[in-house]
Amino acid sequence: MSTGGDLISLGAITLGGTSVGDSSVGDISLGARPPRADAVRNREVLLEAAHRLVAQRGADALTMAQVADEGGVGKGTVYRRFGSREGLMAALLDHSEARWQAAVISGPPPLGPGAPPLDRLLAFGASRLERNLASADLIVAAGSDQRRPLGALRFVAAHVRQLLLALEIGGDTNLLTSALLAPLEASVVSIQVSDQGVDPAQILAGWTDLVRRVVRTD
Amino acid sequence: MSTGGDLISLGAITLGGTSVGDSSVGDISLGARPPRADAVRNREVLLEAAHRLVAQRGADALTMAQVADEGGVGKGTVYRRFGSREGLMAALLDHSEARWQAAVISGPPPLGPGAPPLDRLLAFGASRLERNLASADLIVAAGSDQRRPLGALRFVAAHVRQLLLALEIGGDTNLLTSALLAPLEASVVSIQVSDQGVDPAQILAGWTDLVRRVVRTD
DNA sequence: TTCGCAAACGGACCCTGGTCCGCTTGTATT
DNA sequence: AATACAAGCGGACCAGGGTCCGTTTGCGAA
Numbered sequence: 001m002s003t004g005g006d007l008i009s010l011g012a013i014t015l016g017g018t019s020v021g022d023s024s025v026g027d028i029s030l031g032a033r034p035p036r037a038d039a040v041r042n043r044e045v046l047l048e049a050a051h052r053l054v055a056q057r058g059a060d061a062l063t064m065a066q067v068a069d070e071g072g073v074g075k076g077t078v079y080r081r082f083g084s085r086e087g088l089m090a091a092l093l094d095h096s097e098a099r100w101q102a103a104v105i106s107g108p109p110p111l112g113p114g115a116p117p118l119d120r121l122l123a124f125g126a127s128r129l130e131r132n133l134a135s136a137d138l139i140v141a142a143g144s145d146q147r148r149p150l151g152a153l154r155f156v157a158a159h160v161r162q163l164l165l166a167l168e169i170g171g172d173t174n175l176l177t178s179a180l181l182a183p184l185e186a187s188v189v190s191i192q193v194s195d196q197g198v199d200p201a202q203i204l205a206g207w208t209d210l211v212r213r214v215v216r217t218d
Numbered sequence: 219m220s221t222g223g224d225l226i227s228l229g230a231i232t233l234g235g236t237s238v239g240d241s242s243v244g245d246i247s248l249g250a251r252p253p254r255a256d257a258v259r260n261r262e263v264l265l266e267a268a269h270r271l272v273a274q275r276g277a278d279a280l281t282m283a284q285v286a287d288e289g290g291v292g293k294g295t296v297y298r299r300f301g302s303r304e305g306l307m308a309a310l311l312d313h314s315e316a317r318w319q320a321a322v323i324s325g326p327p328p329l330g331p332g333a334p335p336l337d338r339l340l341a342f343g344a345s346r347l348e349r350n351l352a353s354a355d356l357i358v359a360a361g362s363d364q365r366r367p368l369g370a371l372r373f374v375a376a377h378v379r380q381l382l383l384a385l386e387i388g389g390d391t392n393l394l395t396s397a398l399l400a401p402l403e404a405s406v407v408s409i410q411v412s413d414q415g416v417d418p419a420q421i422l423a424g425w426t427d428l429v430r431r432v433v434r435t436d
Numbered sequence: 437t438t439c440g441c442a443a444a445c446g447g448a449c450c451c452t453g454g455t456c457c458g459c460t461t462g463t464a465t466t
Numbered sequence: 467a468a469t470a471c472a473a474g475c476g477g478a479c480c481a482g483g484g485t486c487c488g489t490t491t492g493c494g495a496a
Contacts, residue, residue, distance in 0.1 A: 036443060036492055063482060074446030076485085081444095085483065144409055171431075175424025178410065183400035191362055192396065206393025213389075213432045254462055254473060281452060292476030294455085299474095303453065 043081050046071040050092055059089065059137040089142035093135060097152050100131055104159060117166040118215060124159065125184060125207050132186040133193065133200055139186040157181060167215050176214065183207050261299050264289040268310055277307065277355040307360035311353060315370050318349055322377060335384040336433060342377065343425050346402050351418055354408035375399060385433050394432065401425050 049070035053062055064085055068075040082088040109115035110123040132139065157177050164173045164180075182188065184207065192198040267288035271280055282303055286293040300306040327333035328341040350357060375395050382391045382398075400406065402425065410416040 033442090033494090038492070039444060042444085064484085065482075068446090075483095076446050076487095077444075079484065144413060150413065171427050172424065175420060176427060178416075178421070179401045179424045179428040182403065182406045183397045185400065185403075185406055187405040188400045188403055195362055198396075202393060203396070206390065206397045209389050209394060210397040210432065214428065251464090251472090256462070257474060260474085282454085283452070286476090293453095294476050295474075297454065 039081070042071070042073055042077055046073070046078055046081060046088075047091060050088055051095075054092065054138070059141045062141075064088070084145070086141070086143045086145040089138055090145040093138055093142055093152070096131075096135065100127070101152075101155055103127070117163045118211075121160070121163045121167070121211060121215075122208055124163070125211065126204055128156065128184050129189065129200065129204055129207065132184060133189055136186045136190040136193075140190060153181075164215075169215055169217070180207075180211065180214065183210065257299070260289070260291055260295055264291070264296055264299055264306075265309060268306055272310065272356065277359045280359075282306070302363070304359070304361045304363040307356055308363040311356055311360055311370070314349075314353065318345070319370075319373055321345070335381045336429075339378065339381045339385070339429060339433075340426055342381070343402060343429065344422055346374065347407065347418065347422055347425070350402055350404040351407055351411065354404045354411075357404035358408060371399075382433075387433055387435070398425075398429065398432065401428065 046067055050062065050067050053066055053070060062085075064078050065075055067088070068078045071078070078088070082091055103111055104124065104127075106112055110119040111127050113120075115123070160180060161173050161177045164176060169176070183203070189200070189203055192203060193200060264285060268280065268285050271284055271288060280303075282296050283293055285306070286296045289296070296306070300309055321329055322342065322345075324330055328337040329345050331338075333341070378398060379391050379395045382394060387394070401421070407418075407421055410421060411418060
């Protein structure tokens with residue numbers, strides 16, 4: 001897996017918070033002294049190790065001791081770097097999240113810019129649902145870790161809100177945004193799919209219907 | 219706390235599943251021999267102990283060993299009765315859930331029967347949101363335990379679907395129901411309120427707006 | 437180059453959820 | 467009342483998350 005800088009860490013729209021563990025490598029360290037080389041190295045190594053292990057055995061099976069061993073460091077180091085298991089999961093998500101955000105910001109339409117708002121919104125729903133389902137275990141394992149909800153969720157909300165505004169709907173777009181986002185949340189859809197045996201296509205159909213009803217200005 | 223039979227365990231719409239731990243006392247034991255007296259007694263005692271501890275220190279702080287001690291039994295017994303921590307939480311929820319369901323089924327309007335469908339739906343949202351927020355920690359702690367999502371969630375879904383049908387909306391009411399329920403889920407709203415500082419009233423306003431848009435048949 | 441020290445390291449240690457299994461007890465039957 | 471046995475019981479035990487603290491190390495300053 002190339003850990004290269006193929007795209008700027010968009011996930012780092014985390015408003016440089018007070019979150020545990022360090023932030024991404026490419027972060028704008030404002031005033032504070034730069035992180036030590038060994039810390040950066042270990043972070044990389046551990047992320048890669050964790051990624052490998054998750055790919056092999058799934059997120060649920062991942063243990064912190066495993067990650068430490070695989071990375072050739074002590075368990076304490078893993079915790080210093082990521083704060084907690086949730087923090088580690090969140091860090092793992094950051095990669096793919098950044099990729100996805102890039103697709104929304106500058107990818108081809110209808111997901112990316114260029115298509116009419118409604119088309120973009122529907123494409124967004126499909127794409128987000130797919131992603132949330134694909135990384136459901138990771139997302140759920142990341143729980144309500146500091147950085148994820150306030151980073152990724154913020155971006156997603158801003159995007160949807162933008163589209164709703166463009167559609168010139170009345171009402172409070174902020175509130176409506178949350179309401180539209182909820183049915184796509186990993187915690188919600190993973191239950192529907194795993195425990196209730198609902199077909200993901202059905203969920204999307206339901207969401208699409210919902211959106212169509214909400215935005216119609218007949 | 220009166221453990222009396224003031225209302226029939228509605229939470230037991232759990233379709234008498236294969237879930238771990240036993241089901242509520244009032245269950246229709248079909249064919250199988252009845253539970254032993256000590257088992258029933260311990261279940262009662264432990265529920266009460268757990269309830270007390272949760273009230274005192276909150277759901278998150280609850281440990282299984284505590285419950286066992288407080289109930290004067292071994293830890294193994296707690297696990298036999300409830301299967302897991304999640305199972306215990308789910309059992310705790312059952313009480314209040316049953317109460318709530320009763321209010322929906324036979325309470326005063328507009329939540330209960332008698333009011334026009336739209337009014338009932340909006341009242342439902344307000345009430346459900348309130349309940350989900352009030353027991354958010356318990357609900358989240360109960361996770362995706364067998365009985366909760368397929369018991370409570372099923373009831374709630376059926377109710378909303380009923381109302382939507384009465385409103386004579388087009389489209390697949392099943393899908394729409396899920397989409398309308400998602401924004402009220404504890405996992406969603408508790409993040410909004412705790413981590414994002416959103417006012418519950420705002421959430422309700424957003425949901426109300428959503429519903430109004432969905433059901434309008436202009 | 438040497439020095440000082442904040443930062444990083446690592447693994448022993450603690451806590452809690454969950455399992456196991458030998459012992460006890462309720463209950464149906466005779 | 468005696469018997470048999472399924473069900474229940476309890477606590478020792480294990481695994482994994484998370485903390486602590488004495489030791490090591492990178493790195494800027496002298």
